Amino acid sequence: MSETKFSLEKIAQFLEGELKGDPNAEVINVSGIESTALNTITFSTDTKTLKKAKNFLATAIVLPKGLDSSICENVIYVDDPYFAFARLTQLFKDQTQPFSQGKSFINDSSSIGEGTVISNNAYIGQDCVIGDNVFIGPNVFIGNKCSVGSETIIHANTSIIQDVNIGANCIIHSNVSLGTDGFGFAPAKSGYEKIEQLGGLIIGDNVEIGAGCTIDRGAINNTHIHDGVKLDNQVHIAHNVILGENSAIAASCAIAGSTIIGKNLQMGGLSGILGHLKICDDVFVGAHTLITKSINKPGQYIGIMPAQSHSDWAKSSVFIRKRNKD
Amino acid sequence: MSETKFSLEKIAQFLEGELKGDPNAEVINVSGIESTALNTITFSTDTKTLKKAKNFLATAIVLPKGLDSSICENVIYVDDPYFAFARLTQLFKDQTQPFSQGKSFINDSSSIGEGTVISNNAYIGQDCVIGDNVFIGPNVFIGNKCSVGSETIIHANTSIIQDVNIGANCIIHSNVSLGTDGFGFAPAKSGYEKIEQLGGLIIGDNVEIGAGCTIDRGAINNTHIHDGVKLDNQVHIAHNVILGENSAIAASCAIAGSTIIGKNLQMGGLSGILGHLKICDDVFVGAHTLITKSINKPGQYIGIMPAQSHSDWAKSSVFIRKRNKD
Amino acid sequence: MSETKFSLEKIAQFLEGELKGDPNAEVINVSGIESTALNTITFSTDTKTLKKAKNFLATAIVLPKGLDSSICENVIYVDDPYFAFARLTQLFKDQTQPFSQGKSFINDSSSIGEGTVISNNAYIGQDCVIGDNVFIGPNVFIGNKCSVGSETIIHANTSIIQDVNIGANCIIHSNVSLGTDGFGFAPAKSGYEKIEQLGGLIIGDNVEIGAGCTIDRGAINNTHIHDGVKLDNQVHIAHNVILGENSAIAASCAIAGSTIIGKNLQMGGLSGILGHLKICDDVFVGAHTLITKSINKPGQYIGIMPAQSHSDWAKSSVFIRKRNKD
Numbered sequence: 001m002s003e004t005k006f007s008l009e010k011i012a013q014f015l016e017g018e019l020k021g022d023p024n025a026e027v028i029n030v031s032g033i034e035s036t037a038l039n040t041i042t043f044s045t046d047t048k049t050l051k052k053a054k055n056f057l058a059t060a061i062v063l064p065k066g067l068d069s070s071i072c073e074n075v076i077y078v079d080d081p082y083f084a085f086a087r088l089t090q091l092f093k094d095q096t097q098p099f100s101q102g103k104s105f106i107n108d109s110s111s112i113g114e115g116t117v118i119s120n121n122a123y124i125g126q127d128c129v130i131g132d133n134v135f136i137g138p139n140v141f142i143g144n145k146c147s148v149g150s151e152t153i154i155h156a157n158t159s160i161i162q163d164v165n166i167g168a169n170c171i172i173h174s175n176v177s178l179g180t181d182g183f184g185f186a187p188a189k190s191g192y193e194k195i196e197q198l199g200g201l202i203i204g205d206n207v208e209i210g211a212g213c214t215i216d217r218g219a220i221n222n223t224h225i226h227d228g229v230k231l232d233n234q235v236h237i238a239h240n241v242i243l244g245e246n247s248a249i250a251a252s253c254a255i256a257g258s259t260i261i262g263k264n265l266q267m268g269g270l271s272g273i274l275g276h277l278k279i280c281d282d283v284f285v286g287a288h289t290l291i292t293k294s295i296n297k298p299g300q301y302i303g304i305m306p307a308q309s310h311s312d313w314a315k316s317s318v319f320i321r322k323r324n325k326d
Numbered sequence: 327m328s329e330t331k332f333s334l335e336k337i338a339q340f341l342e343g344e345l346k347g348d349p350n351a352e353v354i355n356v357s358g359i360e361s362t363a364l365n366t367i368t369f370s371t372d373t374k375t376l377k378k379a380k381n382f383l384a385t386a387i388v389l390p391k392g393l394d395s396s397i398c399e400n401v402i403y404v405d406d407p408y409f410a411f412a413r414l415t416q417l418f419k420d421q422t423q424p425f426s427q428g429k430s431f432i433n434d435s436s437s438i439g440e441g442t443v444i445s446n447n448a449y450i451g452q453d454c455v456i457g458d459n460v461f462i463g464p465n466v467f468i469g470n471k472c473s474v475g476s477e478t479i480i481h482a483n484t485s486i487i488q489d490v491n492i493g494a495n496c497i498i499h500s501n502v503s504l505g506t507d508g509f510g511f512a513p514a515k516s517g518y519e520k521i522e523q524l525g526g527l528i529i530g531d532n533v534e535i536g537a538g539c540t541i542d543r544g545a546i547n548n549t550h551i552h553d554g555v556k557l558d559n560q561v562h563i564a565h566n567v568i569l570g571e572n573s574a575i576a577a578s579c580a581i582a583g584s585t586i587i588g589k590n591l592q593m594g595g596l597s598g599i600l601g602h603l604k605i606c607d608d609v610f611v612g613a614h615t616l617i618t619k620s621i622n623k624p625g626q627y628i629g630i631m632p633a634q635s636h637s638d639w640a641k642s643s644v645f646i647r648k649r650n651k652d
Numbered sequence: 653m654s655e656t657k658f659s660l661e662k663i664a665q666f667l668e669g670e671l672k673g674d675p676n677a678e679v680i681n682v683s684g685i686e687s688t689a690l691n692t693i694t695f696s697t698d699t700k701t702l703k704k705a706k707n708f709l710a711t712a713i714v715l716p717k718g719l720d721s722s723i724c725e726n727v728i729y730v731d732d733p734y735f736a737f738a739r740l741t742q743l744f745k746d747q748t749q750p751f752s753q754g755k756s757f758i759n760d761s762s763s764i765g766e767g768t769v770i771s772n773n774a775y776i777g778q779d780c781v782i783g784d785n786v787f788i789g790p791n792v793f794i795g796n797k798c799s800v801g802s803e804t805i806i807h808a809n810t811s812i813i814q815d816v817n818i819g820a821n822c823i824i825h826s827n828v829s830l831g832t833d834g835f836g837f838a839p840a841k842s843g844y845e846k847i848e849q850l851g852g853l854i855i856g857d858n859v860e861i862g863a864g865c866t867i868d869r870g871a872i873n874n875t876h877i878h879d880g881v882k883l884d885n886q887v888h889i890a891h892n893v894i895l896g897e898n899s900a901i902a903a904s905c906a907i908a909g910s911t912i913i914g915k916n917l918q919m920g921g922l923s924g925i926l927g928h929l930k931i932c933d934d935v936f937v938g939a940h941t942l943i944t945k946s947i948n949k950p951g952q953y954i955g956i957m958p959a960q961s962h963s964d965w966a967k968s969s970v971f972i973r974k975r976n977k978d
Contacts, residue, residue: 030524032546086512089522089545094470094488103431105755105772105790120431121447121465121773123790123808138431138449138467139483139773141790141808141826144746156449156467156485157501157791159808159826159863162746171520174467174485174503175538175809177826177863183884183902186738191858191880191898194823196741198682206517211485211503211540212560212827214863214885214903219741220684228517232509233540233562234580234864236885236903236921246517250509251540251562252580252598254886254904254921256939269562269580270598270616272904272922272940286965287582288598288616290922290940290956303959306969307615307629316972317632320642356850358872412838415848415871420796420814429757446757447773447791464757464775464793465809482775482793482811483827497846500793500811500829501864532843537811537829537866538886554843558835559866559888560906572843576835577866577888578906578924595888595906596924596942613908614924614942630942633955639938643958646968 004028006091008060011041012076014091015084017062021074027059030088041076043085062088104136113150131168143179149205163200163217167227170203173211178203182216182223182239182257195219197239204228210235210251219257232269244281330354332417334386337367338402340417341410343388347400353385356414367402369411388414430462439476457494469505475531489526489543493553496529499537504529508542508549508565508583521545523565530554536561536577545583558595570607656680658743660712663693664728666743667736669714673726679711682740693728695737714740756788765802783820795831801857815852815869819879822855825863830855834868834875834891834909847871849891856880862887862903871909884921896933 006014009023031040033049036058043062044050050063053071060074062081069075078084104122106112112124113132122140124130131150136142142160149168154160156174164179166172179201185192199218204227209215213231216223216239223239228246231237235249238257247265255261256275265279268287273279278294285291286302295301308316332340335349357366359375362384369388370376376389379397386400388407395401404410430448432438438450439458448466450456457476462468468486475494480486482500490505492498505527511518525544530553535541539557542549542565549565554572557563561575564583573591581587582601591605594613599605604620611617612628621627634642658666661675683692685701688710695714696702702715705723712726714733721727730736756774758764764776765784774792776782783802788794794812801820806812808826816831818824831853837844851870856879861867865883868875868891875891880898883889887901890909899917907913908927917931920939925931930946937943938954947953960968 030546035547080512083512083514083519086510086514086519086521089524090520092524093522094524120449121791123772137485139447139465139791139809143808155487155506156469157465157483157503157809157827159789161807161826171507173506174487175483175501175540175827175864177809177885180807180825180863180885181823181860183862183882184738185882185900186732186735188735188738192882192900193735193738194742194860195738196745198741198744198746208507208520210509211506212501212538212562212864212886214827216885220682221687230509230511230518232564233503233506233542234538234560234886236864238884238903248511248518250580250582251564252578252904254902256902256921268600269582270596270922274920274939285959286962287600287618289959291959292939292956300962301959302962302965303957304616304618304965304969305629305631305957306973307611307617307627308973310612310626310628312973313612313628313630317630320646320972321632321634321638356872361873406838409838409840409845412836412840412845412847415850416846418850419848420850446775463811465773465791481813481832482795483791483809483829497833499832500813501809501827501866534833534846536835537832538827538864538888556835556837556844558890559829559832559868560864560886574837574844576906576908577890578904594926595908596922613926613944630944631955631957633937633941633943633953636938636952636954639954639956643956646972647958647960647964 004092008041008074008076011060011088011091015062015076015078015087017076017078017084018065019074019076020069021060021072025059025074029092030085031058033061041088043081043088045081119156125162137174146179155211161217164203165200166203167205167207169205170207170209172209173213173233175212176209177214178209179217180214182219184219184239184257199223199240201225204245207231213237216257226263238275250287330418334367334400334402337386337414337417341388341402341404341413343402343404343410344391345400345402346395347386347398351385351400355418356411357384359387367414369407369414371407445482451488463500471526472505481537487543490529491526492529493531493533495531496533496535498535499539499559501538502535503540504535505543506540508545510545510565510583525549525566527551530571533557539563542583552589564601576613656744660693660726660728663712663740663743667714667728667730667739669728669730669736670717671726671728672721673712673724677711677726681744682737683710685713693740695733695740697733771808777814789826798831807863813869816855817852818855819857819859821858823860825861825865825885827864828861829866830861831869832866834871836871836891836909851875851892853877856897859883865889868909878915890927902939 005026012019027041031037041060042058061072104118106124110128115133119138125144129147135153137156143162146164152170154172158176161179181197184195210233212234215237226245230248232251236254240258242260244263249267250269261279262281267285270288273291282298284300289303331352338345353367357363367386368384387398430444432450436454441459445464451470455473461479463482469488472490478496480498484502487505507523510521536559538560541563552571556574558577562580566584568586570589575593576595587605588607593611596614599617608624610626615629657678664671679693683689693712694710713724756770758776762780767785771790777796781799787805789808795814798816804822806824810828813831833849836847862885864886867889878897882900884903888906892910894912896915901919902921913931914933919937922940925943934950936952941955
């Protein structure tokens, strides 16, 4: 946790909000409305949530204009309290410069921008271009012919194999694999013949990729993750997938090869989309659902078998199977 | 495999069992009842399993009191043979000290306990407290403000990002990510605004975390994994989950954010629990099942669609879809 | 991308095909039939695919004997164009020698073959045998008593824990964990007693293991992955699984402990097979399906709940649940 203090005056300015109360009061962190703490600032989006507050201890609260504010003497009114909360967390983020440089390996053919930190035992291969103010964590491996845009953060033990272009202001979390071989084989007389993967991987700006994710390079053309995409942990994206702007995918999902997806896809956890499909903009896939056909109409798509007690499930299950004997 | 020998007398003492046979006979390993080997000790829990023995070669067998023992001249009788087997495996575990020290990086502000091994290229950040007899494998990264309890083992290439407190006697396997950012964003005019994750991750004592797992730090408060929890490989636990004592989760499961879970949860593989739910003690979730609602009654919950041949499945599937037109 | 050039004469020889056209024309890469590029060679397997070509720019095309070839003046006729394409990708694979040696740690008791590259910060423990022309990437960890066959490639940040034997001509991608402890515990008075995993992991020849996969060592006997197996990313294989020759498993699948599987298994993504089952040769498991029983008849097995719009799904779901009240 940070130990920085901010006055309510400064915070109101930062949030472009309207302060009612003491401009000199100071806060040292944020807290949630259900468990407010001393010397913090909290927030609420509506009356219902506000009622969950018990033993209110916070110094200040962020509220939407017009909401009853009797709970706290210091209030900052804003248009969108949840958005304001996101910005507040950024204010209180730990700013400690964490990592020592040195002992990394950087190939002479690669260029490193100004203000960029290359941590211990990181490795940067041939013909890479690393932008300004990039942070590369310990034990990160970046292979040949990769680029990383300015202000991007790459966490520890991540592997970026080859021909990967990452945009600016991205966060790549730990133990991620990017630009790995796609799963491509031609049937051969005995077993499989490997199709070498010759395409690259392009990642736009403002993309966040969760810990343990894997994204393959393309077979011939590129795999492409567009601007603003957010992937939770352990998501797999296969070769030649095109994933549209501002898509958000929860943990442990997988998207198979060559599927082309529009903007604003949302996927619940443990879901999948088969290969070679086309998915239009603004599709929401429920958790633990498999999409097997192309989708050309925005909306919610769900395909889970309801969880039941074992005996109820057994009855439903027998019933479903019986249908194929009709 | 170890090449240590133990006499049956010593093993009977270690297991607090009763030996019938030669106390000086020696064994060099354990073997399974279906494939016993020379100079080993095996076990069986009941008559049915005992009948699976073919070509019995073991020197000794562990049996429950009262079971027929004609299969072997050396028998150790115990109350719980399976528990005894677990303890035997601990006896025969390879004790080789595997790893060279040196060339690691340890920040001056951190303290390292007695008998602790920090392997090659491990990295320990600021303000960390590492207990006694800890083993930290090669290329492990531990960021700022973390602690590790005594006797805990952390395997190679694991990343522990920040504000993570790990208890004593834990095993963290390889390529794990702990304390990573939760998946938190506020909708913004264009795309998403990141909610910085300010909480920590607390892991109790005697916890085992499988290879490739990811556990996020909390958003404001902490994520909390209680004592005795066992996670198989590639499990994902999201931010602010509270996972009760002695829960055991099989491979490739995911638990979404802010869900609060009691003691002794068991989950089969590839299952999920949605976010913001409450799950009581002693719940068993079947494999490949999604839990979408809070559970307040102990028991088994299952939600799989039965696997069938393609043609049978197609009929069931058409039938299910037709129901929504009734 | 490589910048090597090949004449059509050389390519025809390499593919053992028949060239119609200019033997001295040169190509610098492959391209797909739907997006051909200048100075490349493309391929098509049939008339239908050939019709997808728009604005044909390639210098040459690989076709099956007898197909109409009016689209391009240079044609190489072969028996199996898709297999030929796989071989072409191998020709154009980037041959850059990517990684500097040095600064790795190799225990004196281990032997390293001729032509083998050990990259920066790789670690090789005691009593290992590494074959000829092996490539071991940066930050790879190989523990004690492991062997790696000739020509095998192990990518960055992979962890190979102990008692793992890998065959020849394998590719192990990045951030993989091999030979990790199986998920084995005996119930104890309070919680679980660990069963130490004493078996090894055997991987045959020509095996490919995707990024982020985890394969456990055996409990007493070995886990065994046979020749020619191909695993996509983030697959989990538990202890004592035996996986038959030329099986191919798509991303994010899991196979539970002690299941014995024949040759040529194919699994779609996000699928699972429970433990202690027997699966015969030539089984195909659809995506997002759970196999709960042994299978002794080759064929396709599917168990997905069809994805529907939210309102349709809700009706099907209510209907299925009602059946358990009949």
